[in-house]
Amino acid sequence: MVDNITIGVVQYYPSIVYSFRVENAKLTLVSTGQIKDEEGCNGLTYTDEKFIVSSSSGKMLRVSEDGQEKALLHKAASVCYHLTFDRRYSHIIASDGSSVAGKTAVYRLSESNPIELLQVGLVKGAKGIDCDEKGNIYVCGKESHNIVYVSSDRFRVRELLNHSDGVTCPRAISVCGDSELSEWKLLMACPEATYNTMDPSYSPSDLGADPLILENDGKQFAYQAVENDKAGRYDTAMFYYNEAAQALLSAALAGSTMTGIITRANEYILRAEELRSNLQAAPANQGQKSQEKMDLERATFLLHQAFDEDEAGNETDARELYTESCDLFLNIRKAAMDRKDKILTDKVTVMATKALERAEELKKREEGPVKSPNTAKSPQNEGKPMPPLGYGAFLDDEDEKGAPQPIRQNVRPQGQPSTGLVNVGPSGYTKEEIATIRKTSFINSREYVPFMSVDMKEKFAYPMPFEDRHGKLSLSPKQKKNLSGWVRPEDFQDDPKLILAISSFSIKQTVVSDCSFVASLAISAQYERRFKKKLITSIIYPQNRQGQPVYNPCGKYMIKLHINGVQRKVVIDDFLPMGRDGQLLCSFSNNKNELWVSLLEKAYMKVMGGYDFPGSNSSIDLHALTGWIPERVALRKKSKDFDADREFRRILDRFHKGHCLITIATGELSEDAADRAGLVPTHAYAMLDIREEMGKRLFMLKNPWSHLRWKGKYAETDMANWTPQLQKLLNYDPKSAQTYDNGVFWIDYDSLLHFFDVIYLNWSPELFKYTHCVHSTWTAKEGPKKDSYNISDNPQYRLDVKTAHPAAIWILLTRHITDKDDFADNKEFITLLVYKTGGKKVFYPYSPPPYKDGVRINTPHYLCKMVEEKGSTSYTLVVSQYEKNNTIHYSLRAYSSCEFTMTKILDPYQKQFDKRINGQWKGRSAGGCSNYTDTHNLNPIHQVQLDNSTTDNYLMIELLGPKQYSVGFEVRAVSENVPGAPGTFTKTTSGDFRPGYCVLQLEKISGGVYNIMPCTFLPNQDGPFFLDISSAKHFTVAQIQ
Incomplete structure (x- = not known):
């Protein structure tokens, strides 16, 4: 488009630029300009009243409308294909059709200097190109059959469409629509599909973090923070202020253009710190729920469980749950009547009555109709069966917003992650596999069975608080020393919740030596927040109808972990170890009312044998949590097998695409070195970000302890390296970071390679x-x-x-x-x-x-x-x-x-036919190989007889001798019952002589007689040997020499 009514068109050969005016849906030719001495024009854009044309020779020319004036703007090394003009930054954007990995695919021209925006990789054979009003670029990959998005800051690259979406060899693209990405329309031209060259090293899915979603998270958390702040719930307000700040900072890193986003995030951090200071100065006041309130929560939870079983048609289970909830409601009613609490009495009376009526109705249906000869049925007397009680059955259901949410157990919760992988093997297990899985279900003397669909119907509601039949977990020495007792959430929380907000910043490790597990929790939580994919929340039960895990006042939880080859079911109660100082002696969330961190750790520690866990590594722990594929990369700067630059590029690329989760661990460090560096020896750190800006390669890491940070280059106190420009590029304020140590820090790549020992990556199976x-x-x-x-x-x-x-x-x-x-x-x-x-x-x-x-x-x-x-x-x-x-x-x-x-690979041989012959070379019988013609024939000979007339005989002959001898053997066919069998031979050998062992397989040979002569390479090498013979059919063997 030249302007709103003028369109420019370039002709490939001969090179001509046309201008058309659009009037009343008709095109009128306005001008024609032939470009002299140029052949093969590809792309066209318009700026400063001149056309910009690209040619097959790599030239980028500024051309007048009549074609008479032309000026060379740039000469590319290869073909310059399509062009577009970025009006926001006044840059020309060009595509290069290269398919060579690492070569430039897209670049921009700024003051005649090309700046690379995208390399060949995700895009191959870049052709059509356009950008939106924010400067985001859209590229057609002709040979990679895809459409790729590049953010204006080059930070985010993601695939929008590919071959599986019907995109084949796209050549041209136009972007039109409103300013929000979700409302853009992509108009593209794709010819008929001719071939498929999808790059296997890239995922077709769009996994990039969306700044709009992160902005929305920040706004929601800020709202919760302010509301809790007003209500005087300062602990919860402080938690939400921190979460709002982190969400906004993440949105900024993801490319948000929200005005004042960094300033607003810093304001939330300052308010959180102000609340923290006030809370630390105030006397501790741990709220506890009354027994009556806990009973009411359990009764309501039982009733909601009954609803779900009833709706699912599980009438026996539903009747039992209705009855249990009714009994508990009646107990609460008695206590309320004793103290003349009419409101509560009336409320629980209604709930108990409805539950009892439904239980009796279900009981009658189980027993069947009772017929009476004196009672005649009439249509008007029959009536309809009482429907299941459901949500809204009670007038005050809407007032019970704080009550536990109902659970649907007969269906798979929405949003539960599914890899979508196609299993190319058998759908069932073999007997051998079942035996293996059963054997390894017993871990540390406790059984953890595979998680099956029936476990979605696990019972979580009980009239009395649930207690794990396995008892309390064993404690570490540090825990035992400081233990005050085991507590339930209601003992130290005034309003227990399972999850307020999944966050990596809220996790705090204490005295349990499971830094790798806590680091794994942190990066899984960050991934769930950033990419909106349920890695953590999907494995915790009970869950509500939306597949969200919920607090259970009955104290029972089920966690699904990937252990010993399959997903396994781990059941726990909610008892947690409390220290004498009023702090939990296990990992916990910085929000005192939140439980998910402590419960996930408890489930994993239960499988591992208790809180006295010897330690693991993050790739093992992440695999247990997520099932993602573990990989270990040793950081050896001097090793020829480790390419530091390639590894950085790989992590930078894949991390931001959401392909992997990453933790990094230190090795052994002396006490002095660790203290100077601010690092912990043999300790796992969660990797929260990786960036390359201004030639600096930087990692953002989190210490699971939530305190103690790196003290070297790019620490929060290193103002020399944190230049204003770098602070802006990374949206990082070191002065603000100095006010609170949450264990999060930036570190440069060179320092990381010096102090850290290994990188653990876990890859998404969806790749x-x-x-x-x-x-x-x-x-x-x-x-x-x-x-x-x-x-x-x-x-x-x-x-x-x-x-x-x-x-x-x-x-x-x-x-x-x-x-x-x-x-x-x-x-x-x-x-x-x-x-x-x-x-x-x-x-x-x-x-x-x-x-x-x-x-x-x-x-x-x-x-x-x-x-x-x-x-x-x-x-x-x-x-x-x-x-x-x-x-x-x-x-x-x-x-x-x-x-x-x-x-x-299964052998065709039958174990019942296996035979072992004990033999020896001694004196004259140690004749050596066939090179020694005088003595070779003196070696022992064993004759095998296959007494059948078929040609489907299989023999495997193994010779085992002293390892210091090179051994071998030859086999001669003495007679064949069926001449011309597929495997027929006159003489064959075991091949090269080998130290101590050699083998030969004979396939599809005829029944008959065969002589085996084992020997050493050299003569006069005395010693014993074994001749092992396996067969698919019965045979006999005898030594004949």
Whole structure:
């Protein structure tokens, strides 16, 4: 558009610029200007009364309407495709059609200087381009088949549409509409689909944080803060002021253009600090609920549970709940009558009466109709059955806003996360898998069964407060020393709530040594807040109809954790350890009325054996909480395997797309070094942000203790590095941060690499489309202790992949742990080896060399990552461990962006036919290999007879000798009952001589007689050997020499 009534058009060849006037829905040609000496014009935009034209030669020209005047603005290294003009910043935006990863895809021209906005990656073959009035850019990826959004500050890049949405080879785009992103219309041109080259390393989903949502969160929290402040609930007000501030600061980081957003956030922080100071100066006053109020809450909760069971058609359970609630209401009624509280008496009388009537109605229906010969039924006497009591059954339901919310247990709560992955394997478990899962359900002598759909109907309502049958959790020495007693929420909270606001800033770790778990909670909470995806709230029960977890006055909760290969059910009560100083001796929320932090920690600590938890790492804990795929990256600056720049780029890119959760842990530090740095040795920190501004690479971390911050470069006291410009870019006010230590700080990348030891990443399974998991047991007696020479007895799996385009495949090996001591002193080192052997069984660990040779590590999870080129490939996956001493139980799960199959490699041999021959080379019979013609024929010979006339015989022959000898054997066919069998041979060998072990498989051979001659490479090497022979059918064997 030249103006509101004029349109410009550029012709590719010959290069001509046309101007058309729009009048009465008709186009009238106004001018024609041929651009001399230029061929292949692609893009066109208009500014300063001149056309800007791009050409296939990479030139960007300023051209007059008649084409006679032209000036070179820029010469690109490659083809310059489409153009648009950003009126907000007065920049020309251009696309480059490159498909080479890392090359420039989109750039802007500022004073003839190109500034890169986007590299090839998510976008390939950039063509059409346009921007909205805020300066946000929209790009067509012709070869990546997508439309990509780039925010005006370049901070956010996200995919709006892709091939799965019907977008194929988009070439042009136009943005029109109102100023809000949600109301923009994208008009694009896409030709017919011809091929698919989706990049497997990127997720098609839009996971970027939305500043508008974060702004709205901030406004809602601010409203709650002010209301609680007015009402004198200063603890809660302080909590909401802090949450409002953090939401607004996050919105600013996400690109919010809200006026005065930083100033407003700082005002909330200052008010929160003012309230904190006042509360610290005031005498402690912990409110406790009366017994009557607690009974009323439980009775109401029971009644709401009865509603849900009734509506779901579970009449027996509903009747029991109605009866229990009625009994409790009547007890409350008696106490209210005794003290002449007419209002409460009338209220509970109505509720008890309705509950009793419904219970009796359900009882009659269970017993069936009672017929009387003297009573004649008439239509007018029959009436309709009493309907289930529901919400609004009582006039004062609307007044009970503080009462526990009802729960629908027969349906899956809305909003519960679902990975959406397609399982490409069998839908059920094998007997072996069931045995493995059952065995590892017993953890620290308690059973944690897999979470099933029936658990959605778990009973949470009881007339008396629920107590865990397993009793109280064991305590750490520090807890025992300071313990005052075990308390329930009503003992120290005046208005218990499960969740007021999911927040990473409200979590505080105390004396429990679970920094990794608390850090995991923090980043999961931040992710849920930022991306509106239920990572934490979805695993806590009971839940209301909207799938939101709710406070249960009956004291029972259920947490769903990913433990030992599957989701498992963990039931807890709400008893918590209280210290003599009136502070909880477990992790808690800074809002004293909020419970979710303490309950999640308690559930995890229960599985781990108690609060005297030996410690873990964040990738393990995050996997337990979310099921996200764990990865460990060691920070070794001097290692050739660690590329610091590549790792930073990967984390920067993927974190802001919402693809991963990240924690970072320190290693061993001396006391002096730790004190100078403000860091804690061997301690996990939550990573809340990562930025690159003004050439500075910075990380925002949070100490789970909620105090004690980094003291080095870019600490809140480092005013030299916190320049005004950098403060503005990061929306960070170090002076404000100095007023309150919440454990959150910025640190530069170089310092992080110096002081920190490892980065733990957990990846969203939604990056993939397909998955399959197997569970199995590897007994200690199977195979040798070390698999240095022979891996034939290791668990092996065939992985078949077929894809029309490059695809990512990740395989996660998880060892099941059932004992606290195993966590504390993990001596099992596991890994996964991958071979390109056509999916066949592998016998020798390094022949052929593994395609992926995993490092054996003593953690429960090992991740193997592969990128598969287009085509079909069959792999062999081998589970391996260092010095196998114990039976291990494990799960093997594959994730892939393309379809695949993964099946256990099963031998065709029958165990009842296995035979072991004890033999020896001694004196003359130690004849050596065939190179020694005089003595070779003196080696022992064992004759195998397959007494059948079929051609589907399978034999496996293994020779085990002294490791200091290179051994091998040859097999000769003496006679074949069916000549010409598929596997027929005259003579074959075990191949190269190997130290102490060799093997040969014979497939589809005829029944008949075969001679086996085992030997050492050199003659005169005396020693014993074993000849193990496995067969699919009966055979006999005898030594004939």
